[in-house]
Amino acid sequence: MGFEIDRRPLWLLLIIRGLRPLFFVGIAVVFWYILTMPLPEGLSEEGRSAIAIFAVCLILWVSNAIPLAITSLFAIVLVPLLGVISRDETYGLFGNEAVFFILGAFILAGAVMHSGLSSRIALAMMDRFGASPKRLILSIFLLSAMLSCFMSEHAVAAMLFPIVLDIAKSLKLSPGRSGYGKLLFLSLAWGCVIGGIATFLGGARVPLAVGILQETTGKTIGFFSYSLAVFPMVVIMLFVGYVVLTRSFKIDVDSVEEAHSVFRGRIHAMGKLVYKEYAVGVVLLLTVIAWATLGGRFGLASIAFTSVVVLFVLRLVRWKDIEEYVNWGIILLYGGAIILGTALEQSGAALWMAEMTIANWASSPWTVIALFAFFTMLFTEGISNAAVIAILLPVGIGLAGRFDIDPVIITYAIAVPAGLAFLLPLSTPANAIAISSNYLTVKDMVKVGIIMSTTGYIVFNLVARFYWPLIGMGY
Amino acid sequence: MRRNYLSNPTTLKIDLMLNGIRTGGGLYEESSEQSGRAGLGVDLVLPKGTLVNVPSGDDFTKNSPYILKEDKKGHYITDGEGTVRVEVVPRPAFYNEKTSTGVLFSEIATVHGSYAVITPSPNCEFFDKSVECKYCAGNFDVDGTDKRLFTVDEILETAEAILKDGTSRIIYLSIGFSKGDDGGVELLAPYIEAVKKHFNCLVAVESLPPKENKWIDEAYALGADSVLYNLEIFDSELFEVLCPGRAELIGRARYLEALKYAAKIFPGGTVASHLIVGLEPPGSTTQGIDALTDMGVVPILPIYRPQSGKALRIEPLTAEIIIPIYKHLYKAVKEKNITTKWVREISTVTTPIEGRLLTGEYKKGVLSIIDGFYSSKLGMKAAWGLSALRRKLRVKEVEGKSSKSPKKTSKD
Numbered sequence: 012m013g014f015e016i017d018r019r020p021l022w023l024l025l026i027i028r029g030l031r032p033l034f035f036v037g038i039a040v041v042f043w044y045i046l047t048m049p050l051p052e053g054l055s056e057e058g059r060s061a062i063a064i065f066a067v068c069l070i071l072w073v074s075n076a077i078p079l080a081i082t083s084l085f086a087i088v089l090v091p092l093l094g095v096i097s098r099d100e101t102y103g104l105f106g107n108e109a110v111f112f113i114l115g116a117f118i119l120a121g122a123v124m125h126s127g128l129s130s131r132i133a134l135a136m137m138d139r140f141g142a143s144p145k146r147l148i149l150s151i152f153l154l155s156a157m158l159s160c161f162m163s164e165h166a167v168a169a170m171l172f173p174i175v176l177d178i179a180k181s182l183k184l185s186p187g188r189s190g191y192g193k194l195l196f197l198s199l200a201w202g203c204v205i206g207g208i209a210t211f212l213g214g215a216r217v218p219l220a221v222g223i224l225q226e227t228t229g230k231t232i233g234f235f236s237y238s239l240a241v242f243p244m245v246v247i248m249l250f251v252g253y254v255v256l257t258r259s260f261k262i263d264v265d266s267v268e269e270a271h272s273v274f275r276g277r278i279h280a281m282g283k284l285v286y287k288e289y290a291v292g293v294v295l296l297l298t299v300i301a302w303a304t305l306g307g308r309f310g311l312a313s314i315a316f317t318s319v320v321v322l323f324v325l326r327l328v329r330w331k332d333i334e335e336y337v338n339w340g341i342i343l344l345y346g347g348a349i350i351l352g353t354a355l356e357q358s359g360a361a362l363w364m365a366e367m368t369i370a371n372w373a374s375s376p377w378t379v380i381a382l383f384a385f386f387t388m389l390f391t392e393g394i395s396n397a398a399v400i401a402i403l404l405p406v407g408i409g410l411a412g413r414f415d416i417d418p419v420i421i422t423y424a425i426a427v428p429a430g431l432a433f434l435l436p437l438s439t440p441a442n443a444i445a446i447s448s449n450y451l452t453v454k455d456m457v458k459v460g461i462i463m464s465t466t467g468y469i470v471f472n473l474v475a476r477f478y479w480p481l482i483g484m485g486y
Numbered sequence: 487m488r489r490n491y492l493s494n495p496t497t498l499k500i501d502l503m504l505n506g507i508r509t510g511g512g513l514y515e516e517s518s519e520q521s522g523r524a525g526l527g528v529d530l531v532l533p534k535g536t537l538v539n540v541p542s543g544d545d546f547t548k549n550s551p552y553i554l555k556e557d558k559k560g561h562y563i564t565d566g567e568g569t570v571r572v573e574v575v576p577r578p579a580f581y582n583e584k585t586s587t588g589v590l591f592s593e594i595a596t597v598h599g600s601y602a603v604i605t606p607s608p609n610c611e612f613f614d615k616s617v618e619c620k621y622c623a624g625n626f627d628v629d630g631t632d633k634r635l636f637t638v639d640e641i642l643e644t645a646e647a648i649l650k651d652g653t654s655r656i657i658y659l660s661i662g663f664s665k666g667d668d669g670g671v672e673l674l675a676p677y678i679e680a681v682k683k684h685f686n687c688l689v690a691v692e693s694l695p696p697k698e699n700k701w702i703d704e705a706y707a708l709g710a711d712s713v714l715y716n717l718e719i720f721d722s723e724l725f726e727v728l729c730p731g732r733a734e735l736i737g738r739a740r741y742l743e744a745l746k747y748a749a750k751i752f753p754g755g756t757v758a759s760h761l762i763v764g765l766e767p768p769g770s771t772t773q774g775i776d777a778l779t780d781m782g783v784v785p786i787l788p789i790y791r792p793q794s795g796k797a798l799r800i801e802p803l804t805a806e807i808i809i810p811i812y813k814h815l816y817k818a819v820k821e822k823n824i825t826t827k828w829v830r831e832i833s834t835v836t837t838p839i840e841g842r843l844l845t846g847e848y849k850k851g852v853l854s855i856i857d858g859f860y861s862s863k864l865g866m867k868a869a870w871g872l873s874a875l876r877r878k879l880r881v882k883e884v885e886g887k888s889s890k891s892p893k894k895t896s897k898d
């Protein structure tokens with residue numbers, strides 16, 4: 012933990028600090044007001060309580076006034092306390108399969124990263140394919156995307172960041188000014204973002220969405236079905252991404268020969284491929300195959316945990332190594348989000364809110380999907396994408412019946428756009444990591460990110476409208 | 487024909503510091519021990535509560551017109567023509583006590599009135615390189631020999647003794663030059679943190695400027711309430727001659743730059759720099775006062791005490807010549823609205839606020855109430871509380887920019 016000296020005027024700092032307690036008092040007032048307001052038509056008492064909790068969580072998630080996971084704790088405590096769902100059921104929901112799948116995926120990704128396998132693959136691919144400046148950009152872009160299909164996109168960004176930084180330094184690119192420097196880090200961030208929507212593993216948001224779907228409707232989405240549904244979108248976005256990348260900033264280097272000495276130096280330092288890397292690679296590969304083929308039968312979480320057990324039995328990893336990679340806060344965040352989603356749905360609050368808002372603006376199933384995708388993409392630029400799902404998905408599922416849309420489709424319409432964050436560093440950790448290089452400015456990111464976000468929105472709607480019906484996802 | 491300075495406590499303080507005092511008989515022996523490590527001298531309270539450490543026993547004091555005498559009513563000073571009543575400040579009782587490790591407190595700390603100086607590391611690496619400041623009196627037993635550092639516990643015991651004694655309420659942690667870019671901040675960090683953790687007192691750091699400003703931030707964030715980077719000589723050529731180590735290894739420009747930056751980080755009136763009066767022409771010291779006050783830095787002007795074999799003093803050096811410097815100091819801090827409540831009641835220097843008595847502006851009305859408040863126990867507590875609040879507002883904890891583990895984040 013470092014520190015910064017805030018040099019703004021003291022009176023301003025005093026006001027800002029003073030606002031914090033006031034802010035919480037304000038939240039308490041909002042909470043109390045909703046809890047005690049006269050029951051509107053069509054809303055049950057439990058529904059009103061669920062909306063009061065939802066309002067508190069919404070404000071806290073959006074403002075980031077306390078850690079996201081702690082906001083989830085609010086939901087976990089308040090839902091049974093106000094009698095929206097019984098205590099047993101609430102804590103039972105916390106044990107949702109999605110939460111455990113996420114935990115298993117974190118442990119697996121941790122093992123892969125700890126073994127050094129992912130870094131070795133990254134270095135070898137960049138060395139093999141990145142012969143020219145353009146090809147190196149393409150290598151980083153595709154590599155980030157590919158790795159994000161197997162592990163959390165922010166873990167990929169964090170892993171590749173030092174390598175890309177070394178490339179930029181070896182090419183003597185000037186931070187903030189070199190066009191090629193900007194491209195290197197944009198390709199890293201965009202590759203992670205696009206790859207991150209390709210499977211359940213890219214970001215834990217898809218399992219979370221599936222968890223909420225499962226708890227509220229009993230339906231689910233399979234590992235393979237999800238990837239199949241988003242496949243064209245990923246391919247198109249990768250293509251568009253590459254075109255935009257190579258045209259947005261000037262490539263101001265003629266050769267990337269120096270970068271290859273970085274790759275070789277790092278590969279050399281890693282030594283030869285060892286048993287541990289082979290073994291972890293094989294376990295991961297088998298796990299992904301099992302998720303795709305046996306996921307429906309055995310459950311994704313069970314498969315993940317089986318692999319985790321295998322890793323430990325084979326002594327491929329130690330618990331101490333894994334702890335570094337598991338974000339326990341996110342487990343709380345997701346558990347709380349599922350509980351809140353279920354509370355909103357079961358109490359009828361979600362439907363009521365949907366009736367009051369989107370139902371008034373949408374005229375057809377298609378517009379419902381377009382509207383949800385739009386709001387999701389808008390929110391995800393500023394809020395954690397898990398929080399966006401927790402906020403919008405219960406409302407979406409509530410509305411599905413009204414427009415005769417399969418809740419599974421609504422889940423896609425929120426879970427997929429929730430990953431399409433190209434505009435700001437706070438949208439996703441991959442963007443934040445790229446900006447932290449100082450080679451890329453927020454202005455650069457917004458300038459080209461807007462093209463990607465707009466394209467992403469259009470492509471999503473086209474895929475939803477024309478491709479999904481072809482694979483049996485009509486609406 | 488000497489002027490009569492007895493009637494004005496500030497002129498008397500200046501003249502006493504310049505000429506010293508003769509004590510005669512047993513009184514000298516008694517008083518010479520009063521000031522702990524600070525060397526020979528008598529701590530006196532002149533009228534209007536003006537505290538002064540008067541050289542006594544040094545060679546140059548032998549011709550002093552002032553004699554300290556005692557009668558039934560107490561002590562008084564006479565210059566042969568007039569007299570003025572004074573109080574002799576008793577030697578702090580804790581000077582005779584020892585730390586649990588057996589070190590005399592007087593070897594670690596010296597009381598100078600409202601503040602007490604503690605030197606955790608009695609080493610200055612300028613001595614190793616033979617570039618020590620020419621006027622360095624080794625007053626704090628500082629030299630290049632590798633003396634052991636006092637432990638944090640020893641410093642804590644000393645600070646406790648000082649604060650119990652009650653005279654000083656500000657702890658000055660003072661060190662000489664140490665190589666490294668941090669200006670000694672890393673060395674002082676555990677001491678600052680420990681004193682801040684155990685006592686509700688203000689802490690000042692007296693060191694040489696660090697090479698990078700981030701260390702100034704660090705000192706503030708750690709808990710230092712005040713910082714002193716003593717330029718000592720403003721004239722650039724004399725600076726090089728008299729302070730070869732400072733000139734060569736730090737540079738005058740860096741001093742000014744660091745002071746300017748510190749004045750933006752620390753509260754108003756808490757960044758100070760010594761300019762020694764008597765080692766450069768008065769005009770040059772006056773220019774220094776202007777340059778420092780322009781940056782919001784409080785100039786502190788000690789008078790050079792000549793030692794045998796180190797006749798560096800610019801002669802003639804008389805009260806007539808230097809009183810205008812102190813007048814200028816008071817006017818400069820007043821004009822530039824620099825708060826002087828931090829630098830007050832110090833026995834070894836004439837403080838800016840004492841310069842007020844030279845301009846004919848005597849304490850009166852609201853001003854004297856405020857002054858009285860700040861020198862009271864309650865006032866010091868208020869100053870400590872405000873300083874702590876300011877630090878809480880200013881210092882923001884952030885995730886280390888070079889954090890090695892962006893692996894975990896809840897933004898997904």
Ligand code: SF4
Binds near residue numbers: 610612613617619662
């Ligand atoms: S910096 Fe100069 S005055 Fe201070 S201890 Fe070292 S030599 Fe002496």
